[in-house]
Amino acid sequence: MNDKPVQTALGGVTYLEHIPAMPKRERILARLGHRAATTILTDDQTAFLERGIEEALLLCHVKGAYRRIPVAECTDRIIRLENGTVFQSAGLAQLLSRSTEVVLMASTAGSAIMQRIAEEVSTGSAALGLILDATASHAADAGLDWMVSFLNGTLQRHGKRLTSRRFSPGYGDLSLEHQRIIFDLLDLDRMGLFLTEKYMLIPEKSVLAIAGIEGITE
Amino acid sequence: MTRKEFQQRLAEQVLILDGATGTELQKRGMPLGVCPEQWVLDNPQVLVDIQRAYIAAGSGAVYTCTFGGNRLKLAEFGLAEKNREINAELARLSRKAAGQQALVAGDIAPTGRFVRPFGDLAFEDAVAVYREQVLGLLDGGVDFFVIETMLDIQEARAALLAVRETCDLPVCVSMTFDQAGRTLTGTDPVTALITLQSLGADAVGCNCSTGPADMIQVIAAMKPYAKVPLLAKPNAGLPKLLDGKTVFDMSPEEFGAFIGRFIEAGVNLIGGCCGTSPAYIEQIRKHSSGLQPVAPCPRRFSAITSARTTSFAGPDIPMVVVGERINPTGKKKLQAELREGKTAEVRRFAAEQVAQGAGVLDVNVGMPGIDEKETMLKMVDLLSPVVDAPLCLDSSSADVLEAALRIYPGRALINSISGEQAKMERLLPVAAKYGAMFVLLPLDDSGVPETAEQRCAIVERVFAAAGQYGFTKNDIVVDGLVMTVSSDQKAAAETLKVISWCSTSFGCCTIVGLSNVSFGLPERGWVNAAFLAMAAASGLTMVIANPSSETLMRIKMASDVLTVRDKNSSGWIAYSSQTSASAAPGQAVGPERSAPEKVYDAVLKGDRDGIRELLDAALRGGLTPADAVDTCLIPAIVEVGSLFDRKVYYLPQLIQSAETMKSAFEMLEPMLATTGVQVVKKKAVIVLATVKGDIHDIGKNIVGLMLKNYGFTVHDLGKDVSEHDIVRAAKETGAELVGLSALMTTTMVEMKRVIALARKEGLTCKFMIGGAVVNEQYAAEIGADGYAPDAYAAVKLAETLSA
Incomplete structure (x- = not known):
């Protein structure tokens, strides 16, 4: 063992240094305004798109973290966790109405891709920058998808699963200020993330989410 | 029990393992949320009763109750520092329950953390965590080890190395695969098997996650490659939550009906996982009675x-x-x-x-x-x-x-181990310990032999030494040693003889570093390709090469067909259809386009790299710069806008065309200036900014690019810009329009402040806004003059507002 004894992850947070996340191509295209029924690409444009997506995937280093916390109380607009954390949102409360625990999650596509996007848009090819940007957005989302799938795999053997949807701060009536609560509970400094005064995550292609754990009853 | 005795026992009979422990403990009063290891130590007779019930039902081995007995899991209950004594005591308890009637397996399971490269736990730390647990279980007198319910191959490797580096007892490794046949970190069953058996596992298999039907498929997939016995511990079907308790949907009888198929598929150790009980083990005994295990008999393979x-x-x-x-x-x-x-x-x-x-x-x-x-x-x-x-x-x-x-x-494959004595002595045990394949380089302390016969002799000598560490011919890849033909033209033939001897006589895989053959020659690609074809004919199995060479890849694929390695030529057909599709022109060929039409087309297609050349050709053909703008560029970009509006184009196409326009204008502007012709009417001055506190600016930057291309004079202030700076810039530039961008609900309110300050200071310019969280309604609310959902809409809005 190394000099210092191995400690458990801080407060039960599990950190993932490399998530094998693969964003869905159709989502990337949709974000770029592609419509399957109408949009027509030449061979060159298709090749340009594919190269852009491939390049983005190379530069995205998807990392993540998650933490499970039991729910102490869930009213019609307030969710109180066992550690004293409170979320105020009627939409989230409805989602978690059958949940015994919440899972807080974070995923980031990393900073290398952001640097490249900025370079392309300012001095290179803005079109390529857009493709990189869209791919990175969905790579971060795919990181969350991977964690959801992973957690469902582990929960299933206990007759449990995650709620079919997940909430992110800024979604519905869950205000963006909740970013700070999740950021701190996951200790995301440790992953190299930063939260601005206005609750924006840096690197920009980073996302936070909350889902509930509920029993499989049917 | 020695590893040899363990293998012998498994060769003679199917070893029945136990069933679930956690759910049995809960049935007997263990509350949820406690540390099972500590609870069992506080209530030892409960575990003894459970394990004796399993043995009575037919289990030939029981697992110690140490699933969460590693330091990291015990730390959740403040018991990390007691992990060695807890494991020792629990192993003694199982020993007491089993007596001489059954074996005791030291149970090792996930830490709950992910090991690098997937997680943040250093590999050596993971090994150390498991080593502590292994020492405790050894103190308690276990007969063998089971590393179970592993979700991640790297964590399984860490645990396996911890056992292997601590003792010489048998060790089984059992991974968890989902219904798609992958671990949660994506490893397939054959890959897991090959990795773990190479690293020294005495049995490999799977447990948990699925019921028997899916698990039989995993065992069947592993069996052809299994050099070691296989283990299965399926769940009692699928779980669900009933009144707060997890229940499984398969009865003991239904479970038992699968046992014969498991043994037929090649299982040598079988028990139950979640949801099973002694009643299920009784069914295993009933259905396995009289059945002989299928001995490991793997096909010959190198992997x-x-x-x-x-x-x-x-x-x-x-x-x-x-x-x-x-x-x-x-x-x-x-x-x-x-x-x-x-x-x-x-x-x-x-x-x-x-x-x-x-x-x-x-x-x-x-x-x-x-x-x-x-x-x-x-x-x-x-x-x-x-x-x-x-x-x-x-x-x-x-x-x-x-x-x-x-x-x-x-x-991994090591490149390489040669016949140099010091290298052999240093690397062969290392390669053996980690189960690696290695490239055997047929040179020794005397240097590189010239003839194939000398090289083959070194191969035999190194292989004999490797055999002492358990290597077989399937575990080595002989390098034919490619020498450059520009210095010795007969060298290639010697290499080919080595490859041929390995393929037809000695019986092992071969590899060459291809490009060395042509060093010093012109047009090397052709020499490399010819040599590859000749080596393929001699039986070459691997080639170190640059796959970006289409010639080489085609030669390789074609050689695979001609040497009957590509069955039914399916690989060649797939490869050919792929490459011919991309090589095809793809678009209908019409009548030859005129030079100005080609300029128009270039903007339409977003050909930024080609536009200048085309423009130059058109100008040399008599097109004036002004006409180029009026008859080619402007109509083309208008058409692009229309195509975007109709969703025929998506955003990157719009931007590619805009960038092509920009490139064309950069070329034309000096010419237009010298002629004094003002072909493009200068449009309004616009200040653009992403508001204070907001750092997202790609959307604003794209809008800026588009506006410039449509003739607007754009002053882009960047991101995180205060209302004072925006208003000051609007005054200084005499802007007729100000474009504001914000992406978050927390920053969109800054837009209102900007407009309020501008009005307070008497500015009459118009405001347009954009960003993911704003809309037309918000624009109206804060006194903006318009909202644009995308870059092209921003251009149209700017034109309307500045008209």
């Missing part, structure tokens, strides 16, 4: 693995291309990046080579000015999670290879 997939090599399967590009020799950019600790070039080479058909990636980072070991470890850490292809660890340093093998989450 290396990554964390997720296996790459096979051999005379009957297509030649494996080992991508050679991750090697700094002659690559200045890669050298610079490695020195600076950057990885973009390595990632690019890795992805490109895999996409081009490499089945394995050679990784060589030897160069002056870097710490080779540190860099190699970094590359293994980097590449393992991002590419599926296994790695060929290429170094002349034994220390580098040993360190890389230890953390590599699969079965």
Whole structure:
């Protein structure tokens, strides 16, 4: 063992240094305004798109973290966790109405891709920058998808699963200020993330989410 | 029990394992949320009763109640420092329950953390955590070990090494696969099997996650490659939650009906996992009675693995291309990046080579000015999670290879071990410990032999030494030693003789570093290709080459067909259809377009690289700069806008066309200035900014690009800009329009402040806003003059507002 004894992850947070996340191509295209029924690409444009997506995937280093916390109380607009954390949102409360625990999650596509996007848009090819940007957005989302799938795999053997949807701060009536609560509970400094005064995550292609754990009853 | 005795026992009879422990403890009063290990120590008779019930039902082995007995899991209950004594005491308890009637397996399970490269737990720390637990279980007198419910191959490797480095007892490793037949970190059953049996597992298998039906498929997939016995512990069907308790949907009788099929598929150890009880074990006994285990009888194969997939090599399967590009020799950019600790070039080479058909990636980072070991470890850490292809660890340093093998989450190929005495003595035991395949380089302390006969003699000598460490001919790949024909034209023939001898007489895989053959010659690609075809005919199984060479790849694929390695030519047909499709023109050929029409087309298609040449041709053909603008560029960009509006174009096409326009204007503007012709009416001055507190600016930047292309004068203030700076800039530039961008609900309110300040200071300019969280309604609310949902809409809005 190394000099210092191995400690458990801080407060039960599990950190993932490399998530094998693969964003869905159709989502990337949709974000770029592609419509399957109408949009027509030449061979060159298709090749340009594919190269852009491939390049983005190379530069995205998807990392993540998650933490499970039991729910102490869930009213019609307030969710109180066992550690004293409170979320105020009627939409989230409805989602978690059958949940015994919440899972807080974070995923980031990393900073290398952001640097490249900025370079392309300012001095290179803005079109390529857009493709990189869209791919990175969905790579971060795919990181969350991977964690959801992973957690469902582990929960299933206990007759449990995650709620079919997940909430992110800024979604519905869950205000963006909740970013700070999740950021701190996951200790995301440790992953190299930063939260601005206005609750924006840096690197920009980073996302936070909350889902509930509920029993499989049917 | 020795490993040999263990194997003997499994060869003679199916070993029935126990069923679930956790749910049985709960049935007998263990509350939820407590530490099971501590609760059992406080209530020892409960476990003794459960395990005796399992033995009475037929279990020939019971697992210690130490699933959560590692330091990291026990720390959740403040028991980390007591882990050794807890494991020892629990092992003694199981020993007491089993007596001489059954074996006791020391149970080791996940830490709950992810090990690098997937997680943040250092590999050596994981090994150390497990080593502590192993010592405790040994203190308690276990007969063998079971590493179970492993979700991640790297964590399984850490646990297996911890056992192997601590004692010589048998150890089984059991992974958890989902219904798609993958672990949660993506490893398939055959890959897991090959990795773990190479690393020294005495049995490999699966438990949990699925019921018997899915698990039989996993066992059946593993069996043809299993050199060790196989283990299965399925759940009692699928779980659900009933009144707060997890229940499973399969009865003991239904469960029992699968047992015969399990044994037929090749299982040598079988028990139950979640939801099972002594009643299920009784069914296993009933249905396995009189059935003989199927002994491991693997087909001959040579294979290396990554964390997720296996790459096979051999005379009957297509030649494996080992991508050679991750090697700094002659690559200045890669050298610079490695020195600076950057990885973009390595990632690019890795992805490109895999996409081009490499089945394995050679990784060589030897160069002056870097710490080779540190860099190699970094590359293994980097590449393992991002590419599926296994790695060929290429170094002349034994220390580098040993360190890389230890953390590599699969079965690697070492490049290389030669007949040099010191190298053999140092590397053969290392390769054996980590279960690696190795490239056998037929040279020795006397140097490189000239003749094939001398090289073959070295192969036999190195193989004899390797055999003492358990290596078989399937575990080695002989390098034919390619020498450059420009210095000795007969050298190629000697290499081919070595390949032929290995293929037809000695019986092992072969490899060559292809490009050396043509060193010093012109048009090297043709020489390389010809040599590859000749080597393929001699039986070559692997080639270290650059897969970006289409000639080489075509020769390889065609050779696979002609040597009957590509069954039914299916690989060739697939490859050909793919390459011919991309090579095809793709678009209907119409009448030849005029030079001005080609300029128009270039804007329409977003051909930024080609526009200047086309424009130049058109101008030389008599088109004036003013006409180029009026009759080609403007109509083209208007058409692009229309296509975007109709969703025929998507955003990158719009921007590609805009960038093409920009390039054309940059070329034309000096010409237009000299003629004094004002063909493009200068439009309004616009100030653009992403508001204070907001750092997202790609959307605003794209809008700026579009506005410039449509003739607006744009002053882009950047991001996170205060209301005072925006208003000041609007005054100083005399802007008629101000465009504001915000992406978040917390920053969109800044837009209102900007407009309020502008009005307070008497500015009459108009405001347009955009961003993910704003809309037309919000624009109206804050007194903005309009909202644009995208870059083209922003152009149209700007034109309307400034008209």
